[in-house]
Amino acid sequence: MRLRPTPVLLLFCSLLLSVSGRFVVEKNSLTVLAPSSLVGRHDSAIGNFGAPDYGGSMVLDVKVPAKDDVHGCKPFPADYFKRTSHKANPTVALLDRGECYFALKVWNAQNAGAACVLVADDRTEPLITMDSPEEDEEAATYIDDISIPSALIEKSFGDKLKEELAKKTTVTVKLDWSESLPHPDENVEYELWTSSNDECGPKCDTQINFIKKFKGAAQLLEKGGYTTFTPHYITWYCSDSSMETEQCRTQCINHGRYCVPDPDHDFAKGYQGKDVVMENLRQLCVFKVGNASGKPWVWWDYVSDFHIRCPMRENKYNQDCAEKVIESLGLPVKEVRNCMGDPDVDEENKHLKAEQVAQVGQGERGDVTILPTLIINDRQYRGKLDKSTVLGAICSGFREGTDPPVCLDEDMQTNECLVNNGGCWKNDEANVTACKDTFRGRICECPVVQGVQFQGDGYTYCEAIGPARCSINNGGCWKETRHGQTFSACHPSHMKGCDCPPGFRGDGKLHCEDINECAEKSACQCAECNCKDKWGGYDCACKGNLLYIKEQDTCIGKGIGSSFWNMLFIVLVIIAVMSLAGYVIYRHRLRAYMDTEIRAIMAQYMPLDEENDDDDIRQPLRADI
Structure with missing residues (x-):
């Protein structure tokens, strides 16, 4: 993201960029190999996206598109720039500046098979660095996928190339990045200018993802003593005339000395610029405390974990969350706090003051005005923040023959x-x-x-x-x-x-x-109870000849209980005997009744013995003759 005031800050004119903005264009060498009329060396400005081949070179044949497509703002036909045969050189597309953003030109050429892109300037001026502006929201969808290098060439040189190509002449060039970065010794010094703000759009997402993915390689290089890494953070400051404004008080610390624009461009809500300044300072102090203990690489752990655990979108971007991350990494929170100092005092913070000084360019290095910015051996890196591309650039910064093993092993992995x-x-x-x-x-x-x-x-x-x-x-x-x-x-x-x-x-x-149920009077509380606590429970005994019933938490007499059961047994026996006797009597009476009824019925059909006897009595007496 470019360091420029937000619309709100421009309105109030309350913040000033702390540096003058001296920008240095990083260049690579371009040599024409054919035709002989153009043979020679020329400068080209490395694009600030894509994948420059640091430490390497490419031999390419130049191809210019048809007149209607010279700007490359529209997609080309498939394989338009693809090499004609496996013996031919890869193709570099020569496009004109203008009509659309640089990144879109390169993206369209890459999709059509180009191995590289040269953009010819449309005006006579010193070379500039091609970049994708923040307002180009469409570029955010593809800029991280640009995987080829690109460079800007001067208008006069571009015109000569196009004149030869118009004659159907084969133009072959060599692009060389071997001297784009200094490589004086066996140690590479590099620094990353970044910010803890995670809600600034695609630029923030790019730098967060890069830190997560590059962390393993960075720590391996640092632990092996191959590199010296330093993180940096850009700060702004308030002018004297605006020091007491509400904007300066909410976006700055140390009485307007160190500021960052409001993350969401709204002073009334959300996080404020001073929140970002404080987290930037905390991350800087994590590095310094880790470095003092011989573990400067812990910065990579902290920053990557902080973005995962304490994002702004979840309202966790605060001191409490940050210090939990610090503790989880075994760093002393107190030392980090002491390093940060008091943000409310009216005096300079030595660490943030040093950052303001460091962002001003020295020697061949320009001022740092864009975030994120990677500087290797005091030379600004151009290209996308991609693990393999950046690692290649760092490896090109070692003196020949001193390359660490990681630079020779593409499958580097750390546990x-x-x-x-x-x-x-x-x-x-x-x-x-x-x-x-x-x-x-x-x-x-x-x-x-x-x-x-x-x-x-x-x-x-x-x-x-x-x-x-x-x-x-x-x-x-x-x-x-x-x-x-x-x-x-x-x-x-x-x-x-x-x-x-x-x-x-x-x-x-x-x-x-263990709960002491006896002491807390939660059990065994009847008048006759005697409570004794034990681990995981209690014992309850009753006084005298009583029995404890746990469910009712009460004591009952053992004798009364025995008499009751005896009495109940006797009653049951008596009831059983009476029931049996009643049943016997009932059966006897029923049988006698049935016999009588049966006799009465049978008497209607045949005389019984008793009835015959009666007839004999009723007949008159007669004498035998």
């Missing part, structure tokens, strides 16, 4: 989890860690272990969830054994969380404390 567990969560008892090493650097991600899923932020905590969680380190819950008894706060029936078992209280994770 960041081996040092301080990468700043991620870890449970030593269960040997479970959230640190996962990848080619692009470590990530802090809660793992799956033995079928048990852990969930959390990966930095400060991971928690086991699911039915099997108690099998690994007891689910991270409290557990203790005494006198052969074991109590646990992990319940397999619960998906997550730790709850102290009955008889205990606490957080369930670090501790569960």
